[in-house]
Amino acid sequence: MHIHNSAASATKLATVAAVLGAFALAPTNAEAGGAGVVLSGGFHQDRAYYYNEEGDQGIDTQLPTNSAYGVELLLGDRDDRVLGIVRGFVARDAALKNPDPKALGEDSGDYVFPDVEAAGPTVRGAGSVGIQWGLWGDPNGFQLIATSLIGSQFWTIDNLETAVFQAGVGVTYTVNERYQFAASVDATSRFRKRFYWGSDVWLSARYMFD
Structure with a gap:
């Protein structure tokens, strides 16, 4: 448990420091890079729990949707194939559905579970830092890219900070x-x-400075 908490806390602190540092330095670096707005949508794994009369726990693994909106900074010259990315955004996870133990193959009987549907969606403040890699094409025209980012959903009201790792193509x-x-x-x-x-x-929709 302490290892898990330490890893999440370290990622949170590193992400917050990097995001705040990049935004603080942005005015002095206005001759290079860019700024923009970002939107995101997708899905992720999560768990809903239930318990039988003996107190044994069952797990219902679900795939709720998620979305995000925010801003980003690009660090580097627009002609470069490799750019730094810093994002700050609001992340929203759809509510889980209450588990149906019998539909999951459990024996007949009485089951209890937290009412996760009533809890509603989860909204957290988040940030990430990473690199955009130019793979093919012209940075000033059409370009195939790869991205790699590390971040954290760190601004929460339930103290459930989450480290986030991303790798993509685009x-x-x-x-x-x-x-x-x-x-x-x-x-x-x-x-x-x-x-x-x-x-x-x-x-992303971006305005390039240089």
């Missing part, structure tokens, strides 16, 4: 020297006591 399209659009499909791993897997689509 494209960028630079309309002119100032405006760029980006899209990627990411494999996502969340860590809170254990790993949970998922996938997300990220869309």
Whole structure:
């Protein structure tokens, strides 16, 4: 338990420091890089628990949807194939569904479970830092990219911070020297006591400084 908490706390502190540092330095680096808005949607694994009359625990693994919106900074010259990415965003997870033990193959009997549907969706403040890699094409035109980011959902009201790791592939399209659009499909791993897997689509509209 202490190992899990330490790992999540370390990721949280590193992410918060990196995100705040990048945004603080942004005004002094306004001649390079860019800024934009981001939207995301996808799904992830999560668990709903239930218990029989003897108190034995069962697990219903579900795939609720998730979404996010926020801002991002790009660090580096727009002509570069490798750029730093810093994102700050609001992440929203849809509510879990109450488990149906009999539909999950459990024996007949009475089961109890927390009412996760009544809890509603979860909203957290989040941040991530990473790299955009140019794989093929022209950074000032159409480009195939790969992305890798590490982050944390750290601003919570339930003290359930989550470390997040992302790796994806996508494209960028630079309309002119100032405006760029980006899209990627990411494999996502969340860590809170254990790993949970998922996938997300990220869309960005960017204004390039240099």
